[in-house]
Amino acid sequence: MSQSNRTPVKRGRQFLHIPGPTMMPDRILRAMDRPAIDHRGPQYAEIADRCYAGVKAVFKTEHPVLISASAGHGAWEAALTNTCSPGDRILMSETGAFSAQWKQMAESFRLEVDYVPGDWRHGVDPAAIEARLAEDKAHAIKAVAIVHNETATGVTSRVAEVRKAIDNADHPALYLVDTISSLGSMDFRMDEWQVDVAIGGSQKGFMLPPGLSFTGVSDKALQAAKTSGTPRHYFDWARMLPDGKTPTFLSTPPTNLIFGLAEALDMLEEEGLDACFERHARLAEATRRAVTGWGLELNASDPGERSNSITAALMPEGHDADVFRSFCLDRYNLALAGGLMNLQGKLIRIGHLGDLNEPMMLGTLATIEAALAATGVPHAAGGINAAIAYLAEADNG
Numbered sequence: 051m052s053q054s055n056r057t058p059v060k061r062g063r064q065f066l067h068i069p070g071p072t073m074m075p076d077r078i079l080r081a082m083d084r085p086a087i088d089h090r091g092p093q094y095a096e097i098a099d100r101c102y103a104g105v106k107a108v109f110k111t112e113h114p115v116l117i118s119a120s121a122g123h124g125a126w127e128a129a130l131t132n133t134c135s136p137g138d139r140i141l142m143s144e145t146g147a148f149s150a151q152w153k154q155m156a157e158s159f160r161l162e163v164d165y166v167p168g169d170w171r172h173g174v175d176p177a178a179i180e181a182r183l184a185e186d187k188a189h190a191i192k193a194v195a196i197v198h199n200e201t202a203t204g205v206t207s208r209v210a211e212v213r214k215a216i217d218n219a220d221h222p223a224l225y226l227v228d229t230i231s232s233l234g235s236m237d238f239r240m241d242e243w244q245v246d247v248a249i250g251g252s253q254k255g256f257m258l259p260p261g262l263s264f265t266g267v268s269d270k271a272l273q274a275a276k277t278s279g280t281p282r283h284y285f286d287w288a289r290m291l292p293d294g295k296t297p298t299f300l301s302t303p304p305t306n307l308i309f310g311l312a313e314a315l316d317m318l319e320e321e322g323l324d325a326c327f328e329r330h331a332r333l334a335e336a337t338r339r340a341v342t343g344w345g346l347e348l349n350a351s352d353p354g355e356r357s358n359s360i361t362a363a364l365m366p367e368g369h370d371a372d373v374f375r376s377f378c379l380d381r382y383n384l385a386l387a388g389g390l391m392n393l394q395g396k397l398i399r400i401g402h403l404g405d406l407n408e409p410m411m412l413g414t415l416a417t418i419e420a421a422l423a424a425t426g427v428p429h430a431a432g433g434i435n436a437a438i439a440y441l442a443e444a445d446n447g
């Protein structure tokens with residue numbers, strides 16, 4: 051093959067700045083790089099128990115947490131099929147592509163979805179939830195299901211305020227929350243916010259490969275599961291939690307992911323959840339300063355709802371975000387995410403969650419600035435300087 055026909059070799063690490071899977075620390079990779087063990091033996095039981103306890107601490111719950119070999123979609127499905135029966139009403143809120151996909155799933159289980167419309171730039175409106183529930187005098191709505199952090203739009207919803215809205219309406223609906231791209235990166239308090247079903251995944255803040263889902267289940271949700279008439283088997287909570295407290299793995303567990311999870315939990319504990327959330331907040335703010343410094347618009351309209359795990363930046367009119375992303379990947383080995391569904395080609399999504407520090411973030415932001423210049427996307431130079439100044443100021447003050 052002549053030199054000119056060769057695919058260019060890429061050196062250095064790929065900077066994986068999609069909002070999950072995230073960059074995996076060597077520690078986690080090493081923890082998984084060992085032979086499987088007997089998953090019915092005492093050694094496995096010890097590691098699994100440690101994982102169940104650790105994930106409960108991250109959810110901030112005393113309720114049992116189930117760990118499944120599945121993508122987040124599996125936990126979505128488990129939440130719907132265990133709590134609702136065909137024909138039940140469920141209240142959901144249009145925040146972006148993930149709320150839309152969860153709604154589609156609910157419809158495929160023949161649930162009647164009451165969908166509060168949204169513009170994909172705002173989070174769940176607690177007042178709208180309260181109003182819909184207040185209208186439901188017969189208490190026909192079985193559950194309220196929301197996405198805490200809409201990974202598709204970079205908008206975080208106010209879970210505690212939605213809880214208050216449910217209480218203000220004095221409505222008994224179950225409260226289901228998808229924390230897939232917030233858990234371990236942003237504060238989430240299952241018990242304090244009285245969430246009945248909380249759903250997480252391994253490939254985001256836990257810094258693991260995809261493949262595990264986590265589901266926190268309240269007593270009220272377990273009670274509902276006793277009467278739900280939707281067929282289910284693999285995700286049947288009655289089988290997974292036979293005594294209502296102690297999770298059982300009915301199929302062969304993904305042993306090596308569990309090794310990785312134990313290591314991830316050690317890492318989160320060593321850092322401390324508060325410090326971890328603060329690190330995410332700092333790197334997110336540096337990213338937002340860079341984006342606005344370039345003169346690009348943040349997709350999240352309300353400053354109080356801007357996500358600390360992913361920032362979505364709108365591309366100027368006439369510039370295809372996906373062409374820009376391809377340039378970043380091909381030329382710099384920097385992977386950014388793009389717009390989903392209605393937002394395709396319109397925005398770039400910069401993931402800043404997981405095992406990340408300032409030099410990694412600044413490297414990424416500087417690379418994006420270089421790519422904006424190289425591809426002729428109109429922008430103001432110096433967004434990176436705004437990010438540097440912010441980080442310096444954060445450590446100086």
Ligand SMILES: Cc1ncc(COP(=O)(O)O)c(C=O)c1O
Nearest residue numbers: 121122123148199201230231251
């Ligand atoms: C908020 C949110 N919910 C659900 C999902 C679906 O998770 P999975 O792709 O693991 O099924 C994702 C995936 O990125 C997500 O970000």
